[in-house]
Amino acid sequence: MEPLKNTPLCAEHEKLNALMAPFGGWNMPIQYEGIIAEHRWCREKAALFDICHMGEFHFKGDIVASGLEDVFTFSVKSIPVGRSRYGFLLNENGGVIDDLIVFRLADDEAMVVVNAATIEKDFAAISARLCGGEFRDISAETGKLDLQGPLSREVLSGVVGPEIAAIPYFKFIRTKVLGVDAIVSRTGYTGELGYEIFLPAEKSAELWTRFLSDERVKPAGLGARDVLRLEMGYSLYGSDIDEATTPLEAGLEAFVNFDKAFVGKEALLKQRAEGVKRLKVAFDVTSRRSPRHDYEIHFEGERVGTVTSGVFSPMLGCGIGMGYVNPSVATLGAPLTITHEKVSMEATVVELPFYRGGSLRS
Template sequence: MADVVAEQALKRTPLHEQHRALGAKIVPFAGYEMPVQYPGGITAEHKAVREGCGVFDVSHMGEFIVTGPDAVAFVNHVTTNDVAKLAVGQVHYSTILNERGTIEDDCLVYRMADRLMLVVNASNREKDLAHILRYKGDFDVTVEDRSDDYALLAVQGPKAEEILQPLTATDLSQIAYYWFAEGEVAGVSGIISRTGYTGEDGFELYVPAADAPRLWDALLATGRITPAGLGARDTLRLEMGMALYGNDIDDTVTPLEANLGWLVKLAKGDFVGKAALEAEKAAGIPRRLVGFTVAERAIPRHGYPVFHDGQPSGAVRSGTMSPTLGTSIGTAYLPAAAATPGTTFEIDVRGKRVAATVVKPPFYKDASHK
């Protein structure tokens, strides 16, 4: 019995004590104890990232390292984007599908000279690994789950480069958006990636787990970086219309329905889920994920029922009051014919139906990402 309890215990990132010392509110998330906000509050953290610079501990994310002669071909087979077109030092966003064409996870793929790295969602880590290994077949590859070896710090905001540059000899101005370099930050070796989940400029730093506290402390010692938690991460990504697995996308929807068709390269050759997507495309995509706004002072929460022309159309997938825009925003799936800007529909907010209007994301248009 003790072993069962131990298996169910929440994990902690290498920065847990730093979060506690800062007075963070810790909540269970994807099997981890994670900071949802610090004493200054979500709105202040959100504003810091939009206007200056914030840092997120996202060490719970999963990292798989793929090596071997067939590494590129294998990852190309189990993801939808075209890995063969990645240059060394480049990264792209992609999806992992099942045979039904629905989304097992979204991920990032990094191409190094001698290996590939897949970055997956923490809640899907074990599922993803088992899933992709089912397709190993005759591919000459080795797949290692190195998630526990890495910590990941996301330094995000329009002033991120300016603040981070004095801490590294790597010329950050030479790292283009969705490219990366291997170097040191504050004496800690790792991967410096110009990526993020906020819409702002910034970097994601993959470093050895044991070195994460030293790096975190060095970042905060600049006096110009605000610690930010999961709450601000969610409001920031939603303002940009970025998908969250488990909300906007899951294994009941295809990338074509989720407006992620740009991640699907049907011409690249065979991959898991290709036949199902081709069939869906030929038959006509039945529904699409839309962004929406609500004029009333009502917040559309995840799970609230959605109605179009009086008929049920699923539920709100993501919803919040936008800290930047001061209005309610969200996402939902509507019949494809209705998924156009200006279409109105209704959301049941605690027993009252309120009007929502389809808008094209991103909701926030002035982000600094390059």
């Protein structure tokens, strides 16, 4: 096994006595004070996440002539400068190599933000599809901190300046942070008002310390982040979506533009015409028990699927989860039974998001 990679903030996590664990090949903080406490702080105040493990690629050149326009399930050329777009990098079978976000930096410039565990695979796949332009992996030189929560705008304005208050959802600005060039984007993975800050990796610790000097801010680990994202029904790569799963099966067709060319399009059109053999559903449990990855899903005594994500939701006071089932039972209100060895819990198919009270669009 390859040794785990550390983010530039590893020493800061150790100072805070964070519980560290492997995630996507990285040594990452799972919790500090505790998952429930950190989750609530993000829902009520402002939580700070170390996301320096994520990957970033930089593209410079003609968006169309280079072939970049045909790489993803969405159009890059139609993204206005200063905005970003979410979608997929697919294989020939329509399976998800990764879910990612593209930031349109200029008419001839873009940044692609990808998941940590798929950096090398994504870079190779995208590079192979390009026939021009300059494409670089800038992950090692780029730091990324996420400030999320209803107070994040007030906190960030005090550090960066009042101009960030005007950034709409899924838009970003290029500005100075701690005297260096940075990107501040109003995006996140929590369902709360929040920002993602990209800056030189060597400045990450300084910005981390600056944020934590504010009593409205506390650090949060990947444990709280997972609960927060699942309450919103956001898919986790490697659990809810992967190369054996298509966006149609995952209920994410809204992020696929069939009016343009992309790798995997023919496979998706064929699947759409024939019908999917499984569908992702969301369900809540009638108790505080947590469904877990790989638990079985049953309907009327017959196994119909498998859980891919599950947690106890502090906001709903019950277990929640997502998984794939036979299309025949993928209907709202369908009664399910989640089982694992001697564990059994009753559940009901529900609509996403689970939690609707966040400050995301405030």
